Amino acid sequence: MGTFDYLLQGFETALTWYNLLFAFVGVLIGTAVGVLPGIGPMSGVALLIPVTASITGGLPPEQAATSAIILLAGVYYGAMYGGSTTSILLNTPGESSSVVTTLDGYQMAKKGRAGSALSISAIGSFVGGIVTLIAMIALAQPLSTIAIKFGPAEYFSLMLLGLAAVSGLAGKSVTKALIMTVCGLLIGTIGIDNVSGIARFTFDVPWLYQGVEFLTIAVGLFALGEVFKTILEKEEDDGEIAKISNLIPSKEEFKESAGPIARGSLLGFFVGILPGAGATLASFFSYLMEKRISKKPEKFGTGAIAGVAGPETANNAASGGAMIPLLTLGIPGSGTTAILMGALMMYNVQPGPLLFEDHPQVAWGLIASMFIGNLMLLILNLPLVKVFAKIIETPKKYLIPIIIAISIFGVYAVQVSTYDLLLLLGCGVLGYFLSKNDYPIAPLVLGLVLGPMIENNMRRALTISDGDYSLFFTRPLSLTFLIVTALWLLIPVLLKKRGKDVVINIEG
Amino acid sequence: MKFDRFAAVAFLAVGVLFMIGSRNLSSSSYGSSVGPDIFPFVLGLVLAALSIRLFYEAYRSKRQESSKEKLEYKPFIIILLSTLIYILTLETFGYVITTFLFLFVCFQTMERSKWVTSLIISAGFSGIVYFLFVNVLKGTLPGWPIWFS
Numbered sequence: 001m002g003t004f005d006y007l008l009q010g011f012e013t014a015l016t017w018y019n020l021l022f023a024f025v026g027v028l029i030g031t032a033v034g035v036l037p038g039i040g041p042m043s044g045v046a047l048l049i050p051v052t053a054s055i056t057g058g059l060p061p062e063q064a065a066t067s068a069i070i071l072l073a074g075v076y077y078g079a080m081y082g083g084s085t086t087s088i089l090l091n092t093p094g095e096s097s098s099v100v101t102t103l104d105g106y107q108m109a110k111k112g113r114a115g116s117a118l119s120i121s122a123i124g125s126f127v128g129g130i131v132t133l134i135a136m137i138a139l140a141q142p143l144s145t146i147a148i149k150f151g152p153a154e155y156f157s158l159m160l161l162g163l164a165a166v167s168g169l170a171g172k173s174v175t176k177a178l179i180m181t182v183c184g185l186l187i188g189t190i191g192i193d194n195v196s197g198i199a200r201f202t203f204d205v206p207w208l209y210q211g212v213e214f215l216t217i218a219v220g221l222f223a224l225g226e227v228f229k230t231i232l233e234k235e236e237d238d239g240e241i242a243k244i245s246n247l248i249p250s251k252e253e254f255k256e257s258a259g260p261i262a263r264g265s266l267l268g269f270f271v272g273i274l275p276g277a278g279a280t281l282a283s284f285f286s287y288l289m290e291k292r293i294s295k296k297p298e299k300f301g302t303g304a305i306a307g308v309a310g311p312e313t314a315n316n317a318a319s320g321g322a323m324i325p326l327l328t329l330g331i332p333g334s335g336t337t338a339i340l341m342g343a344l345m346m347y348n349v350q351p352g353p354l355l356f357e358d359h360p361q362v363a364w365g366l367i368a369s370m371f372i373g374n375l376m377l378l379i380l381n382l383p384l385v386k387v388f389a390k391i392i393e394t395p396k397k398y399l400i401p402i403i404i405a406i407s408i409f410g411v412y413a414v415q416v417s418t419y420d421l422l423l424l425l426g427c428g429v430l431g432y433f434l435s436k437n438d439y440p441i442a443p444l445v446l447g448l449v450l451g452p453m454i455e456n457n458m459r460r461a462l463t464i465s466d467g468d469y470s471l472f473f474t475r476p477l478s479l480t481f482l483i484v485t486a487l488w489l490l491i492p493v494l495l496k497k498r499g500k501d502v503v504i505n506i507e508g
Numbered sequence: 509m510k511f512d513r514f515a516a517v518a519f520l521a522v523g524v525l526f527m528i529g530s531r532n533l534s535s536s537s538y539g540s541s542v543g544p545d546i547f548p549f550v551l552g553l554v555l556a557a558l559s560i561r562l563f564y565e566a567y568r569s570k571r572q573e574s575s576k577e578k579l580e581y582k583p584f585i586i587i588l589l590s591t592l593i594y595i596l597t598l599e600t601f602g603y604v605i606t607t608f609l610f611l612f613v614c615f616q617t618m619e620r621s622k623w624v625t626s627l628i629i630s631a632g633f634s635g636i637v638y639f640l641f642v643n644v645l646k647g648t649l650p651g652w653p654i655w656f657s
Contacts, residue, residue: 054647175562179519182555186526186548193544200544201529231587231618232579397621398629401614404591405607409637412598413647421595429588437511455547462542 003141006356010364014372019070019365022052023373026071030078031380033095035086035391038230038399040095041079041319042336042442043222045072047403049215049343050410065347066362070369072343073323076336077129077370080279080316081377082388084121088114088308089242089389097279097315100287104300104307109242116249117308122381124261124313129374131265132272132320136327137367140356143328147353152460153471157481159454162331163446164485165276168492170440177440178489184447185454187212194452195459207419214342214448215414219407220424221441222339225431227403230396232432244386249305257309260290264313271314272321275333276488282318283311320370326351327363332449335442342449512566516559523555586617602652607634 013019033044052071056064083098088105101121108117150158163185167177190201191211202208249257264286271282290310291300300307323340325331330352332338344351349359356363381388411424435441465471472478530549594610611630616623641647 054641054645057645057647173562173565175558175565179555179558179562182551182558183519183522186522186551186555189526189548189551196534196544198533198544200533200548201526228584228588231584232581234580234583395619397615397618398626400618401587401611402633404587404614405611405633405637408591408595408598409603409607409641413641413649416648418595418599421598425588425591425595433511437515439515458547459542467542 003137006360006364007137007368009360010366010368011371013066013361013365014070014368019067019369020372022067022071023074023369024376026074027078027081027373027377027380030075030080031082031377031388032391033075034079034082034084034098035094035388036394036399037086037092037094037392038396039223039226039403041076042339043219043226044075044079045336045339045343046215046218047223047406047410048072048075049339049346050219050414051406052343053346054410054413061347062349062359062361065344065349065359066365068347069340069344069349069362069366070373072340073366073370074373076340077316077319077373078377080319081122081125081381083315084125084308084312085118085381085385085388086392088117088121089244090392097283097318098312099280100283100311101308103287104302104304106242107301107303108305108308111303112243112245113303113305114242114244115247116253116305118244118385119247119382120249120253120257120305120309121312122378122385124257124264124309125316125381126374126378127261128265128268128313128315128317129320129370129377132269132317133367133370133374135269136320136324139324140328140363140367143324144353144356147329150353150477151475152457152464153475153478154481156454156457156461157472157478157485158329159331159450159457161481161485161488162275162325162333163443163450163454164488165274165333166335166446167276167440167443168488169276169281170443172438174489174493176438177443180434180439180441181443181447184444184449185451187217187444188448188451189455194456207417212423212448213415213420214445215346216411216420216424217427217448218339218342218445219411220427221431221434221445222335223403223407224424224428225435225441227400228428228432229436230400241389241392244389247382247385253305257305260286260306260310261313263289264310265317268314268317269321272318273324273333275325275331277318278322278334278336279315279318282314286310286314327355327366328353330355330453332446335445338442338446338449342445345449513563516563516566519559519562520556523552523557523559526552526555583617587614590614590617599650600653603649604634604638604651605653607637 033039033041052068056068059067079095080097083094084101086092086094087098087101088109091102091106093099093102105117108114163181167181168174170177190208192199192209199209267286268282271277271285287307287310290306291297294306322334322337325333326337326341332341341351349362407424408421411420431441461471472482526548530545530552533545534543590610590613594606598606608630611633612626615626615630638649638651642649642651
């Protein structure tokens with residue numbers, strides 16, 4: 001069967017009524033998550049994993065996995081659409097990938113062009129999403145074919161590269177990011193060892209035998225951590241929501257933004273594929289690029305539509321691009337994709353080169369649903385943007401306690417254990433203090449998800465080579481990955497020594 | 509920075525404990541020359557080394573205390589404690605009652621106003637979630653106090 005047949009089958013899966021519903025709910029919640037400044041895509045996805053797990057509980061496993069991942073991915077790219085709304089209308093970015101949109105978007109709104117800015121960013125996001133999807137379809141098969149030839153040694157080195165890439169770009173201090181990565185890997189070793197069957201670091205507590213649940217940690221660190229931050233650092237929200245008039249951009253505005261949208265799609269896609277670099281960096285680069293090649297760079301910052309179109313396209317393209325290494329190689333390149341990977345593994349679906357062979361329904365169903373989801377978002381965002389802008393008025397008074405209640409309900413529904421709830425609460429407090437002191441959380445979650453796989457591949461490789469560690473350095477592909485890993489960690493340090501500013505990824 | 513120095517010591521302790529812990533695991537398993545102890549041992553070592561580096565970094569940049577911002581400790585402590593009580597009483601008193609009380613207390617802690625609305629929302633949330641999960645999705649949740657049913 002060719003790619004096209006698979007894609008058709010994917011559409012068949014995605015167009016069943018309940019998957020349409022899941023995609024719709026996903027993008028709807030995603031847009032809301034994007035609009036609300038308190039919660040970002042990471043905590044949104046983490047929070048919804050247990051909820052979707054309990055909703056899909058009645059379906060057969062493969063279908064459940066498909067529906068769940070359709071919903072969760074919808075939250076992820078939906079948030080990219082929603083983030084621009086508040087950046088433009090309120091000068092408050094809904095999440096970090098929309099920070100640069102405030103520069104020109106809010107200025108446009110002040111001049112009464114909020115409608116054009118909003119619709120251009122929705123159109124840009126749509127184009128960016130579709131372009132990456134097409135690229136994803138083209139790349140999926142070839143990449144999986146290459147990846148399937150990887151042995152355990154290559155996998156081990158590739159995963160180290162993924163970890164290094166995320167740690168090297170996350171947060172202000174590489175040391176802190178690495179500490180968080182190692183902590184994640186260590187937490188991953190708790191429980192019964194897969195290979196030897198020996199219980200490790202369980203102290204004879206039965207609750208620890210199955211290992212520390214990824215879900216509990218992710219929901220605690222991200223969702224509860226952010227909630228506690230909102231409670232402790234109470235901000236008086238002021239600022240008025242700009243009025244939205246005329247939603248249809250003029251011909252000139254279309255002309256001006258066509259170039260940025262095209263460039264933003266490509267740039268976002270390539271930045272998205274790179275591990276560690278995510279939507280935030282993509283939007284940032286796109287803004288800088290548009291400013292550099294513009295004929296009137298002085299207009300940027302005063303309401304140039306190119307400064308909205310480019311970044312908004314790029315962040316959505318990047319969120320699609322980030323799905324490619326996850327689906328084809330099984331290596332998440334960011335915090336959010338790590339959470340998506342954890343969700344897939346909860347359903348016993350292992351992302352990676354075999355995904356397209358073993359679970360074509362999941363892989364192609366997801367890709368097809370992303371077409372539909374992007375279309376839904378375009379329709380939702382153009383006429384209904386006024387309704388979404390209202391979401392920001394949801395009083396924190398009700399929102400915050402309800403997020404806590406949903407986290408507790410979700411974790412309890414899946415784990416049915418008070419210990420997990422205590423761990424959840426502990427992680428929430430820890431998550432707040434860690435991120436407040438610049439310890440990035442995404443690397444920890446990534447380490448937790450990848451840890452067992454890294455260890456398994458390392459031990460399989462060493463078993464094959466009979467304990468000879470030089471294996472990792474003699475196989476050419478593995479050596480290449482290791483060299484890139486080392487460079488990725490060393491170059492930012494060297495650049496910093498020479499007094500250069502290093503762009504960092506806040507989103508993780 | 510104070511937090512970093514404290515964290516460095518804590519991470520160092522964690523790293524060393526993992527190293528000691530992995531020494532107690534059997535060093536090889538059947539059919540493999542690499543036992544379950546190597547991976548955590550190396551990680552513990554790396555963590556210990558990184559935390560020493562962190563301590564050094566924190567020591568060098570020590571006089572850079574950021575300006576103190578005002579933190580709302582009171583609502584945070586109240587909400588944290590009510591969450592803890594909520595978690596610990598969930599199985600004994602059941603989901604509906606504990607969730608209702610938890611939400612009501614937290615709503616009023618966040619902002620003391622409109623207690624009728626708070627009452628309605630907390631009752632609505634706990635009731636609807638319980639109904640949907642248990643009756644529609646057939647999940648299990650401790651619904652009511654043990655002596656009730």
